[in-house]
Amino acid sequence: MTAPRRVRVLFDEATIARRNDELARDIAAAEPKDLLVVAVLKGSFMFAADLIRALHRVGLDPQVEFIHLSSYRARTSSSGQVTILRDVESDVKGRDVLLVDDILESGRTIVFAKDLLMARGARRVLTAVLLEKPGKRSVSIDADFVGFTCPDVFVVGYGMDIAHAYRQLPFVGVVDHLDSEPDLFGGT
Template sequence: MRLLIDAPRIAERVEAMAADIAAVCPRDTVMVAVMKGSMVFAADLLRAMGRAGMAPRFETLRLRSYGSGTVSSGAVELVGPVPSDIVGRPVLLVDDIADSGRSLDYARRSLLAAGATEVRICALLDKPSRRIIDVPVEFVGFTVDDLFVVGYGIDHAEDYRYLPYVGVVE
C-alpha cells in the first residue's frame, strides 16, 4: 500500500468543495450518496455543507458493478429502490470515484426519471483517463491517474474502507 492522499489534505479539500457546492446549489439540496464507497466522503461533505450554510437532506442509492474484482463488469445494477424524497427537488449525487462514467450516468438518469429537478455530480476522485461515458462531474476532489485506490470508504473486496487516507494498492 502506498499513500496517495493524506487525511489532512482530504479534509481541506472537502471543506473547499462544500463552499463551491453552497455557492451554486439550493440550500435544501438533497444529497444522494452512492453506497458503500462514498459513505465516509458523503458524511464529511454533508457536515461541511452545513458549515457552508446549507441544510441538505440526505439519501442513499446502492449500485453494483465491481463485485469483488478490481475491474468493473461494465454492467451497472441498482440494488434497492431509488430514494423517493427527491421528487421535485434538486439533487447532488455523491460518489467516491468518477471512473468509466457508467455508474454515475446510470444513477443520474435514474434520479431524473424518478422526479429530481436537476442532478449535479460530485466525486471525491476523478479518473478521466478511464471515462467511457461522458458524465458532467461538476465537483471533483482530486484527479488521479488510472490507479487502484482504497481507503476513506473505498474498498477492495470490502477491505480497507476504514483507512483515513486514500492509498494505492500495489
C-alpha cells in the first residue's frame, strides 16, 4: 500500500451542491419530455445521483439508466478508443435523454454515447457534465449543461478516481505530486 497523498480542494462540497441545484433548474427550463437520465459510469455516479435528486426537487420525474464506457482504463489520458462495458437496458426511442458524465475533456466518450443514443431513436440527447476542459477537445462538442470549467489538471473525488482511489471524496480535488508517481498505473 502506498502512502496517502495530499489532495487539494478544487471545488468544495457546498459549491458543487449549489451548482447542481442551478443545473437542475436549467435542465427543467429545457422542458424535457419522457426524460431518461443516462449516467456514464463510473466517474459520474456521485454527480448523477445528486443531480437526479436536484431534478426531483424542481419537479422532474426522470427514469434512470446507466452506461459504462471507457476510453481511459488505467491511464490519465484518453486512449482515443471508446469501449462499451455495460449498455443501457431501456428503450430510448422517442424520449428525451439527459446524458450525464463527470468530465468533458477529449469529447470522444460523450460524442460516442450521444451518437449511440440518437441512432437508437432518442428524440433529443442533452448532455450534462460536472467539469469541462475546453482546451482538450479532440472532437467537436459542447455540453448543454456544464457544472464548472476545470483547469488542465488531473482531478479526483466526487466519483472520479486514480487507480480506483479517491472516488469517495465529497469534493473535486487535485492529487499533489501525481506526475512524479507513474507506478500508480503499473507503468514506468
